[in-house]
Amino acid sequence: LMHLTRKLIEIRSMLLSIDQSDALKLPSIVVIGSQSSGKSSVLEAIVGHEFLPKGNNMVTRRPIELTLIHTPPQNGQTPVEYGEFPGLGLGKITNFADIQRILTDLNLAVPTSDAVSNEPIDLRIHSPNVPDLTLIDLPGYVQLSSLDQPETLKEKIAALCDKYIREPNIILAVCAADVDLANSPALRASRKVDPLGLRTIGVITKMDLVPPEQGATILAGNRYPLHLGYVGVVAKSSGKKGKKESTAVVAQRGEEDYFGSHKDVYGSSTSLMVGTDTLRRRLMEVLESSMASSLHGITNAVQLELEEATYQFKVQYNDRRITAESYVAETMDALKLRFKQFTEQFRRPVIRAKLKGMLDDKVMDVLEQLYWLDKRAAELGALGADPKLKPEDVEPYWRHKLEAASSLLTKSGVGRDSTLLVADGLRALIDSIASSEPFNFHPQASERLIQFSHMILRDRIGVTSDQVENCIKPYKYEIEVEPREWEIGRQKAIELFEKEVAMCESKLQEIRKKVGGGRRLGGLVNYVKSLEEKEKERKSRMLESPAIEEPDQTPESYRYPPAQILDARHAMLYSDRLAILKLRLLALKSKRCRAGPESDVLCPEAFLNVVADKLAYTSAMFINIELLDQFFYQFPREIDSRLLYDLDRREIEAFARENPAVRRHLDLQERKDKLEEVMKQLNSLSTLRADPQPAPRRH
Numbered sequence: 001l002m003h004l005t006r007k008l009i010e011i012r013s014m015l016l017s018i019d020q021s022d023a024l025k026l027p028s029i030v031v032i033g034s035q036s037s038g039k040s041s042v043l044e045a046i047v048g049h050e051f052l053p054k055g056n057n058m059v060t061r062r063p064i065e066l067t068l069i070h071t072p073p074q075n076g077q078t079p080v081e082y083g084e085f086p087g088l089g090l091g092k093i094t095n096f097a098d099i100q101r102i103l104t105d106l107n108l109a110v111p112t113s114d115a116v117s118n119e120p121i122d123l124r125i126h127s128p129n130v131p132d133l134t135l136i137d138l139p140g141y142v143q144l145s146s147l148d149q150p151e152t153l154k155e156k157i158a159a160l161c162d163k164y165i166r167e168p169n170i171i172l173a174v175c176a177a178d179v180d181l182a183n184s185p186a187l188r189a190s191r192k193v194d195p196l197g198l199r200t201i202g203v204i205t206k207m208d209l210v211p212p213e214q215g216a217t218i219l220a221g222n223r224y225p226l227h228l229g230y231v232g233v234v235a236k237s238s239g240k241k242g243k244k245e246s247t248a249v250v251a252q253r254g255e256e257d258y259f260g261s262h263k264d265v266y267g268s269s270t271s272l273m274v275g276t277d278t279l280r281r282r283l284m285e286v287l288e289s290s291m292a293s294s295l296h297g298i299t300n301a302v303q304l305e306l307e308e309a310t311y312q313f314k315v316q317y318n319d320r321r322i323t324a325e326s327y328v329a330e331t332m333d334a335l336k337l338r339f340k341q342f343t344e345q346f347r348r349p350v351i352r353a354k355l356k357g358m359l360d361d362k363v364m365d366v367l368e369q370l371y372w373l374d375k376r377a378a379e380l381g382a383l384g385a386d387p388k389l390k391p392e393d394v395e396p397y398w399r400h401k402l403e404a405a406s407s408l409l410t411k412s413g414v415g416r417d418s419t420l421l422v423a424d425g426l427r428a429l430i431d432s433i434a435s436s437e438p439f440n441f442h443p444q445a446s447e448r449l450i451q452f453s454h455m456i457l458r459d460r461i462g463v464t465s466d467q468v469e470n471c472i473k474p475y476k477y478e479i480e481v482e483p484r485e486w487e488i489g490r491q492k493a494i495e496l497f498e499k500e501v502a503m504c505e506s507k508l509q510e511i512r513k514k515v516g517g518g519r520r521l522g523g524l525v526n527y528v529k530s531l532e533e534k535e536k537e538r539k540s541r542m543l544e545s546p547a548i549e550e551p552d553q554t555p556e557s558y559r560y561p562p563a564q565i566l567d568a569r570h571a572m573l574y575s576d577r578l579a580i581l582k583l584r585l586l587a588l589k590s591k592r593c594r595a596g597p598e599s600d601v602l603c604p605e606a607f608l609n610v611v612a613d614k615l616a617y618t619s620a621m622f623i624n625i626e627l628l629d630q631f632f633y634q635f636p637r638e639i640d641s642r643l644l645y646d647l648d649r650r651e652i653e654a655f656a657r658e659n660p661a662v663r664r665h666l667d668l669q670e671r672k673d674k675l676e677e678v679m680k681q682l683n684s685l686s687t688l689r690a691d692p693q694p695a696p697r698r699h
């Protein structure tokens with residue numbers, strides 16, 4: 001039976017690590033009592049060491065799950081006593097003063113505003129001097145609220161105790177002999193959940209403080225009967241402490257002396273239970289039989305849970321097992337693969353097309369700036385229309401314009417702009433990887449990913465844009481255009497202009513719809529034009545005779561709302577642009593323009609398109625060498641060396657668990673594994689229990 005309790009204590013802590021639900025709980029002994037009832041002294045007497053936090057303030061702020069593990073002497077050698085905190089990873093602690101210090105620190109770490117915490121501290125003590133027991137030490141009941149303790153403290157502690165004294169736990173109600181049992185909060189709480197005292201043991205401390213007869217009356221328990229009875233103890237050392245003796249040893253001697261000197265009342269001829277040894281044995285018995293009677297129920301409960309977990313694991317994951325390590329490795333591989341796929345978007349033709357698009361916009365800007373706003377723009381059309389005209393006859397004015405336009409384009413900072421365009425593309429790519437699954441679950445890794453890729457880019461941007469700028473330098477001085485290139489440029493320019501025409505038309509259409517039809521827009525435009533006329537007249541009049549101040553003319557009436565006037569102005573801009581675009585399209589398609597590069601002055605659009613194409617080609621080439629190749633080489637290496645390279649086991653586990661799907665998978669898998677293990681242990685116990693011979697009761 002001894003073996004059974006020990007096994008079940010092990011199983012109990014495994015079950016606790018599976019889940020905290022009541023269904024999977026094996027009994028433990030819960031120690032309750034009011035402050036100063038002698039609760040700590042009793043626990044220390046059982047363990048044989050001073051190890052609990054001391055002080056006038058309430059120092060037990062968190063439940064202590066105390067597991068005692070009996071280590072029998074082996075080969076005549078007495079094993080070393082030690083404690084360990086499994087949750088803290090501090091290893092074996094042989095000095096009990098250290099245990100006391102750690103418990104005090106853990107208690108003090110609970111914020112004063114919270115006063116108590118529900119989170120238990122797991123402490124295991126291995127010793128040849130302890131029985132196999134599990135005890136839970138709870139904060140002592142507060143009887144008088146004091147000023148420096150929060151109002152709710154009393155209720156908080158009561159609630160915490162209520163949670164622990166539920167079935168199947170055994171209640172150890174600690175009361176001091178010198179305080180009327182009627183006033184014991186421990187007994188009162190126990191009676192609420194266990195009215196017959198079937199699972200409550202009373203411990204009466206400070207027996208030395210009352211006359212033996214009075215003590216005996218209390219222990220007889222006639223006033224507040226408990227099925228499991230009362231045990232009287234003297235847990236305080238009164239004698240002198242020898243050099244090598246522990247406080248507990250001295251205390252024990254004091255207790256023996258006390259009860260020994262009152263044999264008439266407490267002797268073995270009486271049925272009263274006294275002394276720490278008796279208490280220990282009693283606790284073992286009660287825990288054993290309680291555990292044994294829980295065995296059947298818990299086996300069934302574990303069986304049910306295991307079946308459910310196995311079923312879920314099959315249904316949800318098709319029995320596929322994973323580990324945190326495998327998840328990390330898969331994630332990194334997937335990242336590299338994803339990156340590789342994305343790099344397709346950065347192949348040279350794609351980049352060239354992107355750069356060309358940017359340069360096309362620049363060309364449009366240059367054309368608008370240099371040609372369309374030019375008052376003589378109409379002349380250019382006329383020149384193109386005249387078939388007798390030879391390019392060399394063309395006015396130097398237009399020749400000059402073309403050179404200016406070309407140089408505006410080549411000197412517009414193409415190196416920097418094109419490099420930044422591609423770098424921005426790379427950044428957006430990384431950002432999208434970093435913010436999508438699974439990296440959205442891993443904020444730190446995602447941050448690091450962004451950080452190092454931006455760093456690689458920062459390192460390359462300067463070099464690359466200088467290099468590109470350098471390589472397009474020749475175009476700033478001279479541009480030779482082959483007939484084939486010219487034809488392509490002309491076609492492209494036509495395409496571009498047709499697109500622009502379509503865009504202007506759809507904008508106009510939009511405005512027309514918005515203001516309520518073409519006729520209304522016409523009216524609006526006429527109105528705006530007349531306003532502009534008047535304004536012009538007024539200005540010229542003022543120029544002629546500036547002395548005469550005209551009175552501020554308020555418009556005769558607001559015939560249209562201001563928003564519509566703005567629409568009309570936009571419409572006018574679009575139709576002006578349309579007119580020019582259409583004229584220029586005609587020119588681009590004319591015989592003259594088709595003739596070839598010698599028509600460059602007449603068809604600046606075609607010429608600039610060729611220039612833009614050359615710039616895009618050269619830029620793409622050098623961006624590829626200086627930026628993309630470098631980035632694509634470095635990125636996967638940085639993943640290996642920076643992203644997850646120095647994680648230890650714990651961090652790998654934490655990383656994997658950041659992903660909720662993986663966490664659920666791991667949780668279920670672990671739950672199933674643990675339940676299987678528990679089931680195995682329980683099954684091995686049932687062979688023990690199959691022994692038909694009833695185990696002898698020890699006293």
Ligand code: GDP
Pocket residue numbers: 033034035036037038039040041042140205206207208209233234235236
């Ligand atoms: P807790 O607050 O319930 O943990 O109580 P403690 O174990 O700290 O004990 C409170 C006080 O009662 C301490 O000063 C102990 O020395 C004293 N005390 C505990 N047990 C006994 C006992 O059996 N006899 C006597 N005389 N004093 C005791």
